[in-house]
Every structure is written in C-alpha cells, then in structure tokens.
Amino acid sequence: MPSLPIQTAQPPLRFIPPAYTPWLRRLAQWSLPLLLRLRRIHRTESHDTERLAALLADQQAGRARLLLAFRHPSTLDPLLMAQLLWCGVPRAARRAGIRLPGTVHSQFLYDRGIPLWAGPLAGWLLSHLGGIPIQRGKLDRLALKTARDLFAHGPFPLAIAPEGATNHHGELLSPLEPGLAQMAFWCCEDLAAEGRTEEQVWIVPVGLRYSLLRPRWQGIDALLVGLEEQLDLARVGGVDTSAAPATGLGDLRYRRLIAIAERLLALLEDFYQEAHGVRPERERPFLERIDRLRHAALAVAEAQFGLLAKGNLQERCRRIEQAGWERIYRADLAGLSPVARSLADWSASEAALRMGHMRLVEHFASLSGSYVAENPSPDRYAEVLQILWRAVAWIQGPGGAPLPDLGPLQACITVGPPIAVSEHFADYQHNRRRAVERLTAALGARLEASIGLAPTAADGTLPPLDEPWA
Known part of the structure; x- marks a missing residue:
C-alpha cells in the first residue's frame, strides 16, 4: 500500500458555516x-x-x-x-x-x-x-x-x-x-x-x-509506455509494439491497454492474497475479477470498523470514510490519560491505514471494462489511462510519478x-x-x-415524470 504518514488522533471536525462575501x-x-x-x-x-x-x-x-x-x-x-x-x-x-x-x-x-x-x-x-x-x-x-x-x-x-x-x-x-x-x-x-x-x-x-x-495519439502512446514501465510489463510478457505494422494500431493500443489493466489487477490480487487471504480467481472474466477485488478491499476496511457490507460501492465507501473519521477526529481527547492518548493515536493510524483500501476502490469504482471498446477515441483512452495512472501513483505514495500533461x-x-x-x-x-x-x-x-447519452424528442424534451423510464 502507499507510504502514509503516521496519523494521530485529532480534535473533532467542526462545521464551517457559509459566510458569503x-x-x-x-x-x-x-x-x-x-x-x-x-x-x-x-x-x-x-x-x-x-x-x-x-x-x-x-x-x-x-x-x-x-x-x-x-x-x-x-x-x-x-x-x-x-x-x-x-x-x-x-x-x-x-x-x-x-x-x-x-x-x-x-x-x-x-x-x-x-x-x-x-x-x-x-x-x-x-x-x-x-x-x-x-x-x-x-x-x-x-x-x-x-x-x-x-x-x-x-x-x-x-x-x-x-x-x-x-x-x-x-x-x-x-x-x-x-x-x-x-x-x-x-x-x-x-x-x-x-x-x-x-x-x-x-x-x-x-x-x-x-x-x-488538440487530441494527439502520441500523448496516449506516451501514457501507455509510462504505465508499462511502472508495471514492468516488458518482463512479464507485455505487448511488444516495436514490430507493429502501420495498420491495426488501434487494435494494438487496445491490447496494450488491456495488458496494463490485467497486470495491475494481478498485482493487486497477489497483494490481497498475501496480506488478507483473498484467493484470486484468475480464470474468471476481467470484469468479475475487478468487481471481486473491489468488494474484497472494502470488506477489509469494513471488518476493521465493524460495518455490514450493504449498499452499492459508493454507499459502502462513504460509511467506511465516516467510520475512519470517527476514530481520527475525536471529542474525548482532552480527558484522556497519556497512555489512553497514545492508544487513541494507534487507533487513528489503523483507521487511516484501513481507509486506504476504500481509497483504492474509489480509483477503480467507475471502470466498466467496455468504455474504450465502445468508442476508442483519444478522449476515452486518455480518461481510462489517467485513472490507471492515478491509481498507480497513489499506490506508490508521495514519490509516485506525476500525471503526464496531454495538452x-x-x-x-x-x-x-x-x-x-x-x-x-x-x-x-x-x-x-x-x-x-x-x-x-x-x-x-x-x-x-x-452529455449526449440519452435520446430526446424532436423538440429536445424528455418524457414527463409520469411516463415509464427505460
């Protein structure tokens, strides 16, 4: 997991009242x-x-x-x-x-x-x-x-x-x-x-x-190369682009993207198997594997905080975050003995560490597995590759490589x-x-x-609320 500073217990979060100026x-x-x-x-x-x-x-x-x-x-x-x-x-x-x-x-x-x-x-x-x-x-x-x-x-x-x-x-x-x-x-x-x-x-x-x-495929290719280097894909059978023909570059880019995603997923599966006993099932389809990883990561944090695994990913992330905050930002610090305060700091550090599993899931919460395949545009490549880059940089901690500028x-x-x-x-x-x-x-x-994802009527309107929604 990323390099995290030691988290100590803090006074409770106060409400910041709006004061429009x-x-x-x-x-x-x-x-x-x-x-x-x-x-x-x-x-x-x-x-x-x-x-x-x-x-x-x-x-x-x-x-x-x-x-x-x-x-x-x-x-x-x-x-x-x-x-x-x-x-x-x-x-x-x-x-x-x-x-x-x-x-x-x-x-x-x-x-x-x-x-x-x-x-x-x-x-x-x-x-x-x-x-x-x-x-x-x-x-x-x-x-x-x-x-x-x-x-x-x-x-x-x-x-x-x-x-x-x-x-x-x-x-x-x-x-x-x-x-x-x-x-x-x-x-x-x-x-x-x-x-x-x-x-x-x-x-x-x-x-x-x-x-x-000004979308440029050179920038997308640079992101692909950077992620392949971060994941050491050359040593684990990554896709070789040196002999790629001029035609079929779109298919090659997509195979490189899939190889990057597969490699990162495999590394995370290995981590959760070693650290938390979650057995990987690599024979399953990619989407099932990443969904299983998300649920396993949240379960690690939920077990720490005594939370039930209910609701969608977003709801589970928010409950984990709040449970962690309750252990970090506390109203009882003034009355604690020195030993009790040290234990509160220990609890805060463990809470911050477990919240890291939730942060990891947040990086992958929106990955669908078909977003680029449906429309392999430079913009969609850029969005997915930047999500993967942010996740890798977060895992690496403060020394992670900065996100390349695509223009x-x-x-x-x-x-x-x-x-x-x-x-x-x-x-x-x-x-x-x-x-x-x-x-x-x-x-x-x-x-x-x-944003152009749902049909409208000829006059630009949508069905009224009392009609069924597809």
Whole structure:
C-alpha cells in the first residue's frame, strides 16, 4: 500500500458555516480566466444557457427556487460552474433581453474532507464563496439544515453534484444519490408551510464534459509506455509494439491497454492474497475479477470498523470514510490519560491505514471494462489511462510519478431541460420514497441527455415524470 504518514488522533471536525462575501466573489470572478488557463482549460462553450437565465430571473423576482444539479466528472467542475454563472448566464441574458438585476451566483454543497487535504485556506475560500460542508456517510443534520434553509430562503440557487464524487469519465454517468431529490421536495414543503404558493421549485440539470483541445495519439502512446514501465510489463510478457505494422494500431493500443489493466489487477490480487487471504480467481472474466477485488478491499476496511457490507460501492465507501473519521477526529481527547492518548493515536493510524483500501476502490469504482471498446477515441483512452495512472501513483505514495500533461482541454457546458418539482409534490406527499426514486431517475435521464447519452424528442424534451423510464 502507499507510504502514509503516521496519523494521530485529532480534535473533532467542526462545521464551517457559509459566510458569503461579495468582494471575494468579485475577486474570484476577476481571477477566473487565469484559473481556467492554469488548469489547462483553454476553451469553453455553453449551450441552452438562456434556460438558466430565464429561471434565475424568476428566482430574483420571487417566482422560483432553483436547484442546480451538475455532472461531476472532474475536480475542475467548480471552475466550469463559475464560468457558467458568472460569465455565461449574464451573456445569455443580454442576448435574450432577460433582466437580471441581482448578483448571479450559487451556494453549494462540498465534501467536508476537502479542507483536510487542500488545507485550511481552501476551507476559508469555500466558506466565503457560500459553500456548505457536508460529511458524507452519515446523517449530517447541521449541514442538511443549513442547506435546506438557504435553498428556501437564500438569495441564490443551491448547486449540488448528485453523483457525489468525481468519476473522471466524460461520457459515463455514475449512480445518483437520492439526497438532491429529497432536498427539492423539502423545499416544496417549506414553501407550502409558509404559504408561498407563487414560487415554483425547479431542478436544472447541467451537463459538464471535457475533451482534449488538440487530441494527439502520441500523448496516449506516451501514457501507455509510462504505465508499462511502472508495471514492468516488458518482463512479464507485455505487448511488444516495436514490430507493429502501420495498420491495426488501434487494435494494438487496445491490447496494450488491456495488458496494463490485467497486470495491475494481478498485482493487486497477489497483494490481497498475501496480506488478507483473498484467493484470486484468475480464470474468471476481467470484469468479475475487478468487481471481486473491489468488494474484497472494502470488506477489509469494513471488518476493521465493524460495518455490514450493504449498499452499492459508493454507499459502502462513504460509511467506511465516516467510520475512519470517527476514530481520527475525536471529542474525548482532552480527558484522556497519556497512555489512553497514545492508544487513541494507534487507533487513528489503523483507521487511516484501513481507509486506504476504500481509497483504492474509489480509483477503480467507475471502470466498466467496455468504455474504450465502445468508442476508442483519444478522449476515452486518455480518461481510462489517467485513472490507471492515478491509481498507480497513489499506490506508490508521495514519490509516485506525476500525471503526464496531454495538452490543453476544451469544456462543454449544457443546461438541460429543467424539472418542475412542484408539479410532483402531491406524489411526494402520497408516497415519499417512490417520489424521490422517480425524481432521481428523471434527473439521471436529463443529465445523460445533456452529455449526449440519452435520446430526446424532436423538440429536445424528455418524457414527463409520469411516463415509464427505460
């Protein structure tokens, strides 16, 4: 496993209250072009932004409450959402003659763990841009109460990534968490309780996609060579590219990709057999093997924390993370004796080590095994190879090789058809669980459509919520 520093027990994590500061937003907006450039986003394009401009005009006029549901393929997504709100929407409003007298901004939920690895300055910046920290894997009542209040009464829309975590795939949607749909119905409840019948609740899907601005197969081939070197494939029967004919390079690249994935999987299977007694079954298909490895890795952490293996991979990861945090960030440290404090540090170190198994699974959570085969484009090769590179670098620890630069990116932002949540509030009052599930499914279909993965009608609309979803 990666080289990890000794983790000591820490005071409990405190809630960082949102403290929106207008001057900081203005400074961030002024800095945005430079930040985009530094993160290698050299071109952005927006589609159907007038939809959001019109709904924001309704919110500023007291006729609507908006929940922005954005895809989360990358850690760059906050920059794209800022580009959409601070630049794209005002331009679209001017083109369409829509008046927006108020500030165009949104408040947002973010993972409470970000300031732990990015530093306290990141927590301060997120707070003063209106961010609400939430601890995933537990019922974070304070965060949910704060978000619910701001959604119903705040001056801005609320932005949430319903996938919950980045999946590093431009054309693959991860399973959506139901919390966003629940938040939308809570807002309907709050508006009804206050007699604000003129205000409608809308979910606005926002599709985000990244692609290489100038895709070059040379960069993809360099990634392949780098991973082959890291995995020492030349000594274990890797694919020889030296005598490859000019034709059939696509098939050769794919065989090299498969060889890399197979070799990494075999190394991890050997590790879990030696360290944890998990017997590999290499006669099984690749997808079954990687799924078995994911479940075995999570089971190691769950056994440490006494957790049941229930739910999907994402839910299991969040419970493991929260259980680890409870052993690292403790409220009882002040009253511990020196020996008890040393044991608490020991427990924290073991928790951090076991959480590493969950982090490993997160690297492979979105790998499907068919993503490149379905469309062997430079972008899909780049996404999968970068996932594998990050996993290898994480295993190697701080000395791992940095991710090679494949060149500048272009980003596409698409505002999808909004969902009128208020029209389905009666269904929620009749059967809450079913209404949340159906709204989550509807949002998933609209997000897939926003990145070109789901069919739409000729007029660009999707089936209404009361029709079955394929």
